[in-house]
Amino acid sequence: MASPDTPLVPADDVEVALERAVAARRHAHLFAERAAGIKQSAVRDVFDISMRPGLVSLAGGNPFLQSLPLEKLGALAYQLITEQGLVALQYGAGQGTPELRRQICEVMAEEGITDADPANVIVTVGSQSAQDIACKVFCNPGDVVLCEDPTYVGALNTFEAYQVRAEPVATDEDGLVPEALERRIAELRAAGANVKFLYTIPSFNNPSGITMAAGRRQRIVEICRTADVLVLEDNPYGLLRFDGRPMRPLRAGNPDDVIYLGSFSKILAPGLRLGWALVPAHLQRRFYLASESVTLCPPTLNQMLVSGYLAGHDWRGQIATYRGLYAERCAAMLAALDEFMPAGISWTRPDGGFFVWVSLPGHVDTYPLLHRAIDAGVVFIPGAAFSPSDRPSSKLRLAFSAVSADSIREGVRRLAPVLQAAI
């Protein structure tokens, strides 16, 4: 007889559960080796939690869309579907529409990439997809990709899915340290590693907010060029520098050695899922074919919508609006940190982008603090998510992009005692 603690389950459900368990066992040997490395992103985990009412989420790096010209975008979508629907709703070219690829070159010119040829632009389903394609084209299992530590969690997930070893290179407050990069490549080569590319987010790094100094950029590319290592430059935030002109990307002036990834997710709308890769001419064909083999073509309607927006709206003005908005929110976050954080905690002071990176004393693991923070009404992302190493992390990421200045202050106020108790 069942003990009182045994839950009563309807007989049907037991049968279904049994059948499923049997099927799971039968199919266990069917998984590819790489499948073991495909994991839930900690960011996505927290994404679900952070939707709870009453919480202040400093977790998600969502752009703030309230300032978009929704009436204009809606009217444009209406016009595209009713007047050009037979094109907008049909299959298109695998590389993306010629018009959007030409306009993407104009967007990149804002940052100083003035020699881009639309023939070398490949429109992708967000720049996440471009990272997947880069691994598909270049990485065998066991190959090495160099990266910052911390770095973008989605890229780390992609590397794991391709069984790529992500090897960190030392950084300081000016980003990657050139000498450390040079040394790391030499060490890895000496140990027999195949180093394929350096993955870097040089401007307003996600999660650290750190920017690679202008004076280092050319040196970094030259070290990679000399070592025959490609640079994969991920630059979704580049145009969102708070003050002054955007920084010159590593790709500017280095057409043969840098694959540049851009995105409309932060300067327009992530729900359209449109990014791009600007690829060296001699690598264009493989990159394009790999992209086509995954999705056939990017969504046509979305491409035409972005084209219409870029052609008919003051998108530079919109970016200026965003820069002001995010600058204000970042200032609110830094002021709140100054006001509430106890001694022994430090943080970065970004010049753009969405994130501040907070460092606790080295003995603190921020992962278990997350649940205490949620109890206190605030959400962050623990630092371990952003590291290629498996070690605990004493860091955490705070995003200021998606919430108001008041909420940012309230969130930091709630977070402070949780961190205080831990140190």
Next chain:
Amino acid sequence: MASPDTPLVPADDVEVALERAVAARRHAHLFAERAAGIKQSAVRDVFDISMRPGLVSLAGGNPFLQSLPLEKLGALAYQLITEQGLVALQYGAGQGTPELRRQICEVMAEEGITDADPANVIVTVGSQSAQDIACKVFCNPGDVVLCEDPTYVGALNTFEAYQVRAEPVATDEDGLVPEALERRIAELRAAGANVKFLYTIPSFNNPSGITMAAGRRQRIVEICRTADVLVLEDNPYGLLRFDGRPMRPLRAGNPDDVIYLGSFSKILAPGLRLGWALVPAHLQRRFYLASESVTLCPPTLNQMLVSGYLAGHDWRGQIATYRGLYAERCAAMLAALDEFMPAGISWTRPDGGFFVWVSLPGHVDTYPLLHRAIDAGVVFIPGAAFSPSDRPSSKLRLAFSAVSADSIREGVRRLAPVLQAAI
């Protein structure tokens, strides 16, 4: 001194070309092994050619979008962006919106899949992307996937990109031959192969137009189940059966052994790039995480547009319209083939879908005929594109989906003398 035949090239261009050649050589060793298998699809090649004015294209399997309610879809997009833009243009859940996944279950119920749980539906960027994910989750290099010969060229490209061996199983006019499937699995196993799944397009196969007989379907699944081989059922055309009810998919009644792929590309609009996978519960998590690692999430606006269309429009009536339209065009093609084709040429008589498969005498290679056909003003896809083997093919694919009955007749009329001359 240069001979008069040497083209004069500006010195700058020479320098650029030289630099590029040097870079190409420096980077040649960076490609992954799999990159060698990533090729241009012959269908996409012809896609570009077939845009030339004056040609009748029987090449592309584009759906005919003229009958869509464009005014309604446009108004819906306007409403979504202006009233719900902050959701529609933002990141969404990696698995797809709950509403669309629930509606997808209603669409599948039309075909006889009545036990689908929205929790096991994963919305993908077209069903091409779902094929990529299936390979990512299940296939190591060298693994075997069983398939029909001929089969969908996009799937063959995906298999090559994952270094998977696509092994054909014998078919007849009723589709896959169960005994041949059983024998092939045993032979491959005896030879040490890892057979991961059977990829099949059971209804109105692309390119053959052949449908797997109802009486064979359960037997095919059972053979795979007994051998612990999954079934990947690709069913984009299932609802486009000309007469009678749709055929019952292999997935119906077999929740644990079949991954079912569906698509909005043929019943609504390919330019939205939305498809889905219905995955056995015990495989759902890996499949979903792999999907998320490639694209983060499917485009939110597009999902909401499809949801609004399904909720507010008579989509069953729209499918009935399509069925009538494609039935008429198929009849026009079969009548034209009867009228114009010389003796010695045969073709399939599909019950649905977009394609007729034409067989020439075995000694004829249809690939070189393509250029003669283009000169004669008509385009088709040579059969070799659809075969996992590298041998020349005496077959060719004609699509009746995208052109009017008159154009179909004219295209077949132009094609006949080209084929006549070849046999």
